[in-house]
Amino acid sequence: MAEFEKMKYEWNENLTSDEWDGFLSQFHGHPLQSTKWGDAKKLSCGIHDHRWIAFKNGTPYFMARFEERWLFKLLKIAWIPKGPVILDKHYESTLHKEFLSRLKKRGFFLCATNPWEKIEFMDKINSAFHTIWLDLTIKKEKLWENLHKKCRSDIKRAKKLGVLIEKSKSLDDLNLFYQVCESISKSKGFSLSTSLQLMSYLLSSDHDQVESYLFVARHEGHFCGGAFLMRCGESVHYLWGAVNRDFAHLCIGEALQWEIIEWAISKNCKKYDLEGISAKQNGGVDKFKKKLGGTVIAYPSIQIYPLHTGRKIIICLTKIYLFLQPKMTRVCRQLLTRSEKRG
Known part of the structure; x- marks a missing residue:
């Protein structure tokens, strides 16, 4: 706990698009973490996003562009496509704790990440x-x-x-x-x-x-x-x-x-x-x-971090939602196509 308090980072939520994408490219991030992608999603789908970066002594150590999504239209979740970008692996746990704590204070129910990083050794290849x-x-x-x-x-x-x-x-x-x-x-x-x-x-x-x-x-x-x-x-x-x-x-x-x-x-x-x-x-x-x-x-597969109590129930509901969503979309498309043909 002492180390956690000692390693507090300075968080910035107001970098310009050029500054953010400059850091992202410098530290080998994925384009889905870019402001370019976030702006495109906002204009085309109306999805609101945030960009948080943690500095220590002027050096960035953690970057996350996350989108506001809604679970069952009731619970606000933070979705991080192909991220976050963690530049200080030694203190990865500390950075995650600080990030998740900030999300909880902002009213998010859970966080889902999809890290773009190579797994060197896998115990469960199906995951x-x-x-x-x-x-x-x-x-x-x-x-x-x-x-x-x-x-x-x-x-x-x-x-x-x-x-x-x-x-x-x-x-x-x-x-x-x-x-x-x-x-x-x-x-x-x-x-x-x-x-x-x-x-x-x-x-x-x-x-x-x-x-x-x-x-x-x-x-x-x-x-x-x-x-x-x-x-x-x-x-x-x-x-x-x-x-x-x-x-x-x-x-x-x-x-x-x-x-x-x-x-x-x-x-x-x-x-x-x-x-x-x-x-x-x-x-x-x-x-x-x-x-x-x-x-x-x-x-890694999608990682889910509940920000409130009832961890197992939250994870179960989220997995069901993620499993059903593409299936529901596909069924709707098929029904729409049939309707168009009849018309």
């Missing part, structure tokens, strides 16, 4: 999420060699067939890309975790250290597909991607990914996060990402 990281610090030739043989031949084939890949800020291209994403989500029955408005805002505003990019593929004047990325400092993140099935034979996905890798290298980026694979790691998307030659990484 973790998985993704693939590509190490961009190795030579370009080595990255090419690490691609699956079929992937390399597909990239060459796409180029030979005249597939063109380019970055675009065009709203027309963004609309076409979103339409392809939406079409695929409906045909495969999954919820599309974005909106055209969110993408549009992300693409239209940039910070020196947090940027968004849309890579598009064309063939003989036709829009074939695209990939939406965010860069935060020295890391690149693949958020959304989609290919029009009519052009799947042109190896569009492979061509897009290699162009992205080459571009990331030119920007002196060190890591490319493909942002998720399934737990079984055997689906079509999983296999596609694996053939890019990266390393499968595990990171």
